[in-house]
Amino acid sequence: MKPTTIYMAIALVVIAIATYILRRYMESEGVKKRLKMNDDKPVASDCGTCDGTNSKCEQECMMEAATKDIVYFDDEELDRFARRPSDQYTDEEADEFREVLYSMMTDEVKEWNRSLVLRGINVPDQIKDELLMLLS
Secondary structure, eight states: OOHHHHHHHHHHHHHHHHHHHHHHHHHSHHHHHHHTOOTTOOOOSSGGGOOSSOHHHHHHHHHHHHHSOOOOOSOGGGGGGBTOOTTOOOHHHHHHHHHHHTTSOGGGHHHHHHHHHHTTBOOOHHHHHHHHHHHO
16 A cells, blocks of 8 residues: 555544544533523524514614615605604604505514614604504
């Protein structure tokens, strides 16, 4: 046998042994405890499953939404209210929000609210209760 062939055979045996040892180590109960693995923890499959009870799910979905393009709901005119405090809208301005709110399907309300947040638009205090009712 050539020395190169012997070295390759030895290397393969060493790799096989190392793989076996590593696999056994990772499967050991001590590693699972140290890594605090929790297999029975429910994981949301997508942002459509967030129901408001899991703040981590909501936060992750908001972060995911921030990386996507902002969705408009035929409400570009509301951009002029960006950065305005929610308690400083007139009733007529709040009616503009209300008009958009009631023109959409109920399953779009959550996405519309995210759109407003990402655009820096605060919902007027006058319609917050109505928005919360439609979100729940």
